[in-house]
Amino acid sequence: MASVVYSWLNAANGSSQRNVINVTKGGSNAQIKFVFEDMGGSGGNIDYGLWSPPYTVKINSNGEIPWTLNTSEVPQRVDLKSLLIHELGHVFLGGGHTGYSGSCMHTFDSYAVRRSIGWCVENVTHDYYDPPKNVTLYNSFGGNGLMKVDGSQYSIPSSGKTFYWRQSNFPHTLEAVNNQNVDGYVWVFYKWVKGSSHYDNNIVVTINPPASSTVNYTANFDPTYTVNFKNSFPGVGNAGTIKVNGSTYNVTTPDFSVESGNTIAAEAPYQQYNGIYYTFSSWSAGGSNPRTFTPAVNTTYTAYYTGSLQPVTITSYSGPAGTPVVISWVPNPNNNVVYKVHRKIKHQSGTWTGPDLLATLPNTTSSYTDNGCMFTNGYTNDLIKYDIRPYYSVENISAPESWVTVFGNGTFVPKRIAIASGLLPTENSLGSYPNPC
Incomplete structure (x- = not known):
């Protein structure tokens, strides 16, 4: 009987043998009970065994069934181990019979030896006790990005990357890769989303087994836009100076990084360059001077000027x-x-x-x-x-x-x-x- 129990335990625990379930042996605390009981019946109307939910297997001991543990005596005798495998399957799986005649979970046949659980029933049992979880990971900006899973870095395509984990494999850690340069933008992490709901704002999160068999996690990012400024003097082009966030720069300015939704301020000053005095006329993006910009793409803002002359000295x-x-x-x-x-x-x-x-x-x-x-x-x-x-x-x-x-x-x-x-x-x-x- 113990070998039958362990056959089902092995099926439930799978190849990983993570002890998804255990049983207690002996005494009143036993989780599975085997009972020999006169269940009556005669001739072709005999119940060889019966499972009684949740954890009891009854074996008919009416004196008419010639039990054996020697498979060579079948079909003259009834293989007790085949019966125990079958009835214990009801205990472990909580279900009925399969239509496949070769399965140990087909309607019990006293003339057959079915001591092997079989890969199909074994997989079903493993999935029942240690269900697989399909976890698909995304970056909000689409493909060509990266993510760390349990410390290892993976490429995440736009269709997502799916990990197949048994429930017993959890928990796992996910880490968003911050400041990724993808499709011309630098992406800054700001939150995790599980399904369609906010999950966490930390860049590294721990995930536990979900209730459903599938779940999606998305690392959400804001794009950071690259912005610079230049002047346009008639007949000269880009020259002179410009103020950005209160500091004066020669043009073209260095690149400034502006996260989505944030602003950057600029001022096109009145200035003299190579003997000509330049007065601001307009911005390439419109608006007054000075002004605040809220970029939505990588861009260059141009200040257009008109020139004037001063009398000679x-x-x-x-x-x-x-x-x-x-x-x-x-x-x-x-x-x-x-x-x-x-x-x-x-x-x-x-x-x-x-x-x-x-x-x-x-x-x-x-x-x-x-x-x-x-x-x-x-x-x-x-x-x-x-x-x-x-x-x-x-x-x-x-x-x-x-x-x-x-x-x-x-x-x-x-x-x-x-x-x-x-x-x-x-x-x-x-x-x-x-x-x-």
Whole structure:
């Protein structure tokens, strides 16, 4: 009888032999009882044995059944072990008979020897006492990701990865792999979901056997977007500086990581670059300046600018009496800036005339000699103003007017030189200083 019990125990415990179930031997505490009892019957109407739920096997001892443990005596005698295997199957499985005639759980046949439980019934028994659990694991961002299971790292496809574990194999540990770089985004873990319900916020969790045969666990991640900033100066492109979260950076800025739902602040400042003054016009993503961005993809935010010019700084506009008027200035460093020299004249007791465009000078020029006017040793004739006006060809813009009145040394004032009509041009384009005119 003990060997029959252990046959079923082995079936229940499976190949792992994890002692899914145990039995207590002997005494009133015995979990399985075998009872020899006169169950009556005669001829073809005999119950050879009977199981009485939950744990009792009754063996008919009416004196008419020729029991044997020697299989060579079958079918003249009835194999007691085959009966015990059959009836104990009812105890372990709690069910009825199978339709397969070769199974030990087919309706008992006194003329057959069925001492083997068989792989099919054994698997059923093992599944009954140590049910398999199909645990499928996912990452919320889909495929090409990773996850650690019981300390070992696995690739998790978009269809999930399923582990087949017996109930006795539990518990298991799952660990989300944080900051994975998948499909161009860095993914930051924030919670576990079991089925469709929140499970845990810890990156490492322990899972116990589920009540159902299948269960899904999903590591949920938020994407982290890669964001940077640049400027767009007309005709120049990306140059200058920009402020991000209060700090100033040369553009293009370094990459900033912004987790989904979070924000990043930027400001496009008024700035001077290579002699041109740039004022913010618009963002590529729209909005005011400064502004806060909430990225939803990896992106570059561009600040668009318009340029402007400031008047030149005059460094000298005086000279000895009798010499032509010479005006000097600090040159603009931008090679696309030229200088347009304008002049106004007020004759004695007259009104201002002009302005006249005297010359367009290249960027390398830093002074202009007006051969049409000279310094005198007193105010006798003309008062003259000059405007050295920068012009930026890339944006077709000029600096605002900025006139200076020219005086001579001491009390000298300039005097207009009388030149024959037609000999004094209204505009000179000079390639370099000094003026060849």
